[in-house]
Amino acid sequence: MITRFLVVKTCRLILLIAAVATLSFVLVNSSPVNPVDAYVGAAMLRISPDQREVIAKRWGLDRPPVERFGRWAGQMATGNLGVSTIFNEPVLSVIGKRFVTSFWLMALAWSLSGALGFGLGLIAGAREDTLLDRGIRLYAYTMASTPTFWVGMILLMIFSVSLGWTPVCCAWPPGLSAEQATQWQRLHHLLLPALTLSLVGIAQITLHTREKTIQALRSDYAIFARAQGESTVGIVFRRALRNVALPAVTLQFASLGELFGGAVLAEQVFAYPGLGRTTVEAGIRGDIPLLLGIVLFSTIFVFTGNFMADFIYHLVDPRLRKATGAIS
Amino acid sequence: MLDIQDLSIRFTRYTFGLKKKETCVVQGLDLSIAPGQVMAVIGQSGAGKSLLAHALLGILPRNARVEGRILFKGKPLTPERLSALRGREIALIPQSITALNPLLRVGVQVARAARLSGISKKDTPTTVNRAFSRYLLQKEVATWFPFQLSGGMARRVLTATATVGMADLILADEPTSGLDPTTAREALGHLRELADTGKAVLLITHDIETALQVADMVTVFCAGTTVEVAGAEDFKGFGQLRHPYTRALWNALPANSFVGTMKPVERTSNTIGCPFQSICNKQDATCGLSSPPLKHSGNGRVRCHHA
Amino acid sequence: MTINPLALDRRTRTMMVILGCLILFSAIFLGAWLYGEQGQVTNLALRKLPPGWNQPFGTDWLGRDMFARTIKGLRISLEIGLAAATCSAIIALLLGLAAATMGRIVDVSVTWLCDVGMATPHLVLLILISFACGGGAKGVIIAVAASHWPALTRVIRAEVMQLRTSDYIKLSHRLGKSPAWIARHHFLPHVVPQFLVGLLLLFPHAILHAAGLTFLGFGMSPHTPEIGTLLAESMRYLTTGMWWLAVAPGLALVLSAMTFDVLGNNVRALLDPKTLRE
Numbered sequence: 001m002i003t004r005f006l007v008v009k010t011c012r013l014i015l016l017i018a019a020v021a022t023l024s025f026v027l028v029n030s031s032p033v034n035p036v037d038a039y040v041g042a043a044m045l046r047i048s049p050d051q052r053e054v055i056a057k058r059w060g061l062d063r064p065p066v067e068r069f070g071r072w073a074g075q076m077a078t079g080n081l082g083v084s085t086i087f088n089e090p091v092l093s094v095i096g097k098r099f100v101t102s103f104w105l106m107a108l109a110w111s112l113s114g115a116l117g118f119g120l121g122l123i124a125g126a127r128e129d130t131l132l133d134r135g136i137r138l139y140a141y142t143m144a145s146t147p148t149f150w151v152g153m154i155l156l157m158i159f160s161v162s163l164g165w166t167p168v169c170c171a172w173p174p175g176l177s178a179e180q181a182t183q184w185q186r187l188h189h190l191l192l193p194a195l196t197l198s199l200v201g202i203a204q205i206t207l208h209t210r211e212k213t214i215q216a217l218r219s220d221y222a223i224f225a226r227a228q229g230e231s232t233v234g235i236v237f238r239r240a241l242r243n244v245a246l247p248a249v250t251l252q253f254a255s256l257g258e259l260f261g262g263a264v265l266a267e268q269v270f271a272y273p274g275l276g277r278t279t280v281e282a283g284i285r286g287d288i289p290l291l292l293g294i295v296l297f298s299t300i301f302v303f304t305g306n307f308m309a310d311f312i313y314h315l316v317d318p319r320l321r322k323a324t325g326a327i328s
Numbered sequence: 329m330l331d332i333q334d335l336s337i338r339f340t341r342y343t344f345g346l347k348k349k350e351t352c353v354v355q356g357l358d359l360s361i362a363p364g365q366v367m368a369v370i371g372q373s374g375a376g377k378s379l380l381a382h383a384l385l386g387i388l389p390r391n392a393r394v395e396g397r398i399l400f401k402g403k404p405l406t407p408e409r410l411s412a413l414r415g416r417e418i419a420l421i422p423q424s425i426t427a428l429n430p431l432l433r434v435g436v437q438v439a440r441a442a443r444l445s446g447i448s449k450k451d452t453p454t455t456v457n458r459a460f461s462r463y464l465l466q467k468e469v470a471t472w473f474p475f476q477l478s479g480g481m482a483r484r485v486l487t488a489t490a491t492v493g494m495a496d497l498i499l500a501d502e503p504t505s506g507l508d509p510t511t512a513r514e515a516l517g518h519l520r521e522l523a524d525t526g527k528a529v530l531l532i533t534h535d536i537e538t539a540l541q542v543a544d545m546v547t548v549f550c551a552g553t554t555v556e557v558a559g560a561e562d563f564k565g566f567g568q569l570r571h572p573y574t575r576a577l578w579n580a581l582p583a584n585s586f587v588g589t590m591k592p593v594e595r596t597s598n599t600i601g602c603p604f605q606s607i608c609n610k611q612d613a614t615c616g617l618s619s620p621p622l623k624h625s626g627n628g629r630v631r632c633h634h635a
Numbered sequence: 636m637t638i639n640p641l642a643l644d645r646r647t648r649t650m651m652v653i654l655g656c657l658i659l660f661s662a663i664f665l666g667a668w669l670y671g672e673q674g675q676v677t678n679l680a681l682r683k684l685p686p687g688w689n690q691p692f693g694t695d696w697l698g699r700d701m702f703a704r705t706i707k708g709l710r711i712s713l714e715i716g717l718a719a720a721t722c723s724a725i726i727a728l729l730l731g732l733a734a735a736t737m738g739r740i741v742d743v744s745v746t747w748l749c750d751v752g753m754a755t756p757h758l759v760l761l762i763l764i765s766f767a768c769g770g771g772a773k774g775v776i777i778a779v780a781a782s783h784w785p786a787l788t789r790v791i792r793a794e795v796m797q798l799r800t801s802d803y804i805k806l807s808h809r810l811g812k813s814p815a816w817i818a819r820h821h822f823l824p825h826v827v828p829q830f831l832v833g834l835l836l837l838f839p840h841a842i843l844h845a846a847g848l849t850f851l852g853f854g855m856s857p858h859t860p861e862i863g864t865l866l867a868e869s870m871r872y873l874t875t876g877m878w879w880l881a882v883a884p885g886l887a888l889v890l891s892a893m894t895f896d897v898l899g900n901n902v903r904a905l906l907d908p909k910t911l912r913e
Contacts, residue, residue, distance in 0.1 A: 012750070016750055016751060016754055019751050019754075020751060020754050020755065023751070024763055027763055027764060027766070027767035028763070028766065028767065030767050031766050031767045031768070031769060032769035033766065033769060141893060141896050142889065142893060144836060144839055144892075144896070145839040145843070145888075145889050145891075145892030145893045145895075145896060146843075146885075146889045146892075147843045147846050147847060147850075147863075147866075147885065147888060147889075148843075148847070149847060149850050149866065150866060150881070150885035150888070150889070153866065153869075153870070153873060153881045153885070154881070154882070154885070156873060157873055157878055157881070161873065161874055161876065168874065204836065207836070219426075220422070220424070220426040220427045221426065221427055221428055221429040221430075223382075223387055223427070224420065224422050224427035224428070225440075226385075226387045226414070227382075227385045227387055227414060227415065227419075227420040227422070228414065228415035228419070228420075228440070228441045228444045228445070228489070229411070229414040229415030229416060229444040229445070230415075230440075230444055238440060239429050239432065239437075239440070240429070242429075242431045242432065243429065243430075243431050246431070247793075250793075254753075254786070254789070256756075257753060257755070257756040257757055258756070258757060259756075260756035260758070260759065261756045261757045261758030261759070261844075261847075264756075264758045264759070264762075264851070265758070265847055265850070265851070268850070268851060269870070279758075279759060279762060280762070280851050280852070283762040283763075283765070283766050283851075283853065284851075284852055284853070286766075291762075291763070291766070294759065295755055295759055295760075295763060298755050298756050298759050299754045299755050301756075302753065302754055302755060302756060303754060306750070306753065313793075316431070317431065318430075318431065318473045318475070319430060319473075319475055319800050348644060348645075348646070475800075
């Protein structure tokens with residue numbers, strides 16, 4: 001039964017990629033930004049129209065859109081995402097390198113915010129209306145209203161500029177190459193961006209978990225548990241945990257998109273050379289192959305998260321297991 | 329074993345526009361159960377009766393206010409004492425299967441109830457198995473989830489949960505709702521069995537007929553208060569019932585040919601005197617003056633000025 | 636007779652809070668209308684001043700009053716965020732309910748739409764759409780509105796699907812009630828609290844994403860002082876210690892978003908007191 005589930009999901013992924021690819025291509029084509037102009041940039045005045053035409057031809061921009069799409073789609077199917085106009089490297093390798101840098105940042109932030117958020121949500125829900133609950137709620141509501149990049153800026157000002165505890169930018173000390181930087185140095189540079197993402201990412205899951213905990217504590221089974229002599233702590237940890245954890249885990253997996261988005265902003269503030277920063281560059285400087293490549297890559301990334309969320313839901317909730325028959 | 333005097337339960341809630349409103353759901357409730365007795369609390373379907381069970385366990389929501397005297401085994405039932413006794417000496421058989429966590433297996437939940445009632449970790453598996461077989465549930469049912477249980481099985485599991493320990497007072501909240509006659513009789517049989525082993529059973533229900541099959545005493549509940557306490561045998565003939573409401577209930581039974589329906593009696597804070605004046609044939613001037621107290625009459629009690 | 640504000644009952648307190656929030660928002664809009672243009676005035680003699688008596692939020696490197704710039708920027712940010720969030724939330728509710736109640740085909744289609752909408756990270760999609768629109772306010776609004784409904788739709792759909800396995804829904808269906816009727820009378824009252832929580836968390840998201848877009852440089856021209864733009868500009872001066880350039884506009888944004896939270900929560904308490912227990 002699991003294989004059927006997987007096959008369905010894989011087909012979905014393929015269809016999804018097809019849809020996203022088409023959509024992005026259409027969007028990119030309707031942009032008033034002329035990729036040649038964007039590429040040439042400041043040198044526009046010095047380049048003659050003939051030279052511009054040569055560039056356009058090299059990129060196949062003189063062909064009609066449908067044909068361009070066909071070529072691009074065909075290439076994509078074989079794994080060739082084209083060449084980035086900014087870096088003059090294959091798109092795939094640009095993405096690969098930058099992603100590895102971003103990965104550690106996102107992984108650290110995701111785990112931290114997930115674990116802390118769930119814990120705080122449980123505590124807040126179990127101790128509803130106490131000072132502790134109000135405090136946690138205040139923190140979560142504040143963070144939900146705070147832009148990620150601003151948090152980054154504040155942390156930067158406090159810890160890097162004023163106190164000098166952390167570096168001001170980048171993934172490793174400027175001047176060193178990637179291979180020369182040690183693990184500790186990388187970690188050091190990772191701290192503030194990861195902290196930024198965690199602080200903000202906690203909000204949603206805390207509030208959601210709190211809501212679910214409160215609901216659970218008011219449910220029939222919680223009342224019955226209390227009638228049997230169970231304490232509030234007992235109800236939370238021995239009975240309601242699964243009921244609360246399930247939506248929480250689902251939410252956390254489904255939030256990979258927001259995580260990536262946060263990474264884009266955080267990397268911008270800290271000049272962290274990850275995939276997020278590259279996305280911005282691609283968008284501003286009109287590097288269409290790279291932009292499209294990143295869109296597709298991030299699609300797969302987010303898909304994995306959603307897939308896990310669905311999978312876990314079906315795995316854990318016995319009612320859905322029986323109902324769909326997808327997993328026995 | 330259990331002695332309730334003048335119990336009242338009030339709720340504060342917020343209505344649309346955040347207006348504060350206090351409703352009195354139960355007022356002047358009197359009840360006594362002795363060990364080995366099945367006391368049925370009968371009344372119309374409504375929030376009042378089930379709340380009694382929750383009040384006795386001290387698990388009413390935060391916006392509830394309870395007043396009155398409750399004595400358990402001779403000593404007052406304070407909140408502190410309650411939190412020690414819950415699940416151990418007083419147990420609840422809830423009304424519906426939603427009282428079980430849908431994500432946990434049934435056996436796990438019964439085992440937890442056993443642990444909470446004081447059974448050691450070592451003895452729990454055997455106790456649970458014993459409880460299951462006592463109620464004729466196969467061993468494999470313990471691995472099932474609540475939604476897989478049929479109505480009758482659910483009822484048996486809930487009963488097992490309450491009786492897996494050594495509770496002396498069992499509160500059964502609507503044990504026959506939604507069950508077919510055979511299963512209902514079976515469920516009641518379990519309760520009778522429990523009483524016969526020396527426990528006290530409080531049976532809360534709206535279904536008089538089935539209740540009378542196993543009850544020793546009956547408390548009739550209406551408009552938030554006790555109107556009559558009678559023995560089960562009093563219901564066999566018309567003459568013994570004292571309160572007009574009880575008589576109306578009795579008349580309405582299918583066996584007694586569905587005689588007459590009664591206008592619903594409401595008691596608000598503005599009511600002075602007995603709310604049942606309009607349907608009573610003993611009514612006179614004194615009935616309109618004040619609310620009648622619960623008086624002894626024969627081997628029962630009745631809330632009437634003329635008892 | 637003195638009135639102790641803490642002694643007022645919950646109802647009055649809630650209404651006062653709501654009133655307070657509305658006054659605050661009116662003040663922002665009024666302030667922007669009255670005072671906003673001051674932010675364009677450059678005065679090189681008053682450059683780089685920290686917050687003081689004459690300039691509550693300090694001045695920037697061109698001597699422009701940060702308070703005026705912030706107020707005007709705030710107004711622009713709020714307008715964009717509100718418009719986009721409202722569109723998104725309504726779409727989400729309709730799609731979520733439809734998916735869970737109108738049969739398999741609709742469910743599959745809506746789920747599919749959600750999948751596509753959520754397939755890329757918000758910000759990536761925002762960047763893509765902004766790029767497609769060539770930037771500017773229009774691009775930002777469209778981008779934000781078109782990318783925020785999927786998450787909420789999913790939540791509502793999941794919640795309603797869990798409701799469907801409950802007894803009283805099956806009963807209603809057996810009694811012959813149409814899916815639309817069930818949707819309106821059974822699902823809606825359960826879903827509305829979830830919807831409200833979702834909408835509340837959507838306002839700040841929309842405003843913040845819009846600010847994020849402009850911060851990254853996709854939104855408006857650098858001449859309109861939208862909050863994101865202000866903050867992007869201030870990045871250059873962070874290391875020189877001109878903290879007020881970043882703190883003030885950011886704080887204004889945070890406080891506005893939080894005020895929406897407070898406003899929303901209190902209105903919800905007024906309408907659906909079951910979410911309150913005292």
